Amino acid sequence: MKHYPLFFSLILLNLLPSCKGKKEDPAPLTPTQLLVGKRWELRSSVDSGPLFGTVDQYAAAPPCVRDNFLQFTEPNTCVYDEGPTLCDPSNPQTELGTWSLANDGTQLTISVGGYTVANTVDELTATSLKLTWTQMQGTTTAVRKNTYVAVP
Template identity: 35%
Template structure:
């Protein structure tokens, strides 16, 4: 009789573990592409700007550092919100743009100066992207410092 109870207990335990592990697999979200993570529809904001590993935020106007940038994956459009500090009060609060992402080259391209870094172009290299952080880089000619790799980190 004790053997029957032990066997029943063991069988019950195996069933519980099996069912719970199957349930967890079904709940996992599918892996998102870089473009889907970038274009989540959630606003990105500046976290850090570095040039050759040193803080370079002083090269960027304060009125640009508080901007919010939202990318929409489905339409490949986006909006830049000027934030509380506008560079020119006559500028619109928001500006729309279009974007493209090349998965093989990891290049994020814009049709405007979405991320306004002096001396930068509209194409940025995506170093990494997660659901919470987007790290971009570009070689930029900085006055008095020559060409430097500028790394911009955006966060949600």
């Protein structure tokens, strides 16, 4: 009999609502927060257009190109790094550039080494960056789709 009050007390404690409030979900990361502070390595690059059809540029690239990466930092600077393997030892290991996001993070413009490319952001997560770049080749349109992964 002595154990019944303790037993019922434990049951009642479990039935009472918790005094702790619900934890709020953290605010989602902004596109800038998702982009900066990571090393983005190219994992896929496919060109398509009426002149040459579809070409897998990544598969055709030598290993010294496939290990290159981009790193975005604030405020709007980036580094293009040749990675561990240089194709041409006379090239610099890194080149500084700039970047900007526009249209609620759906446009990413990157300027490095005298070239500026305006990309459409198809996907930006903590681990994946998918970009589309469209350019005119004469009177036809060519499209490049690049996929990058974030590497620690």
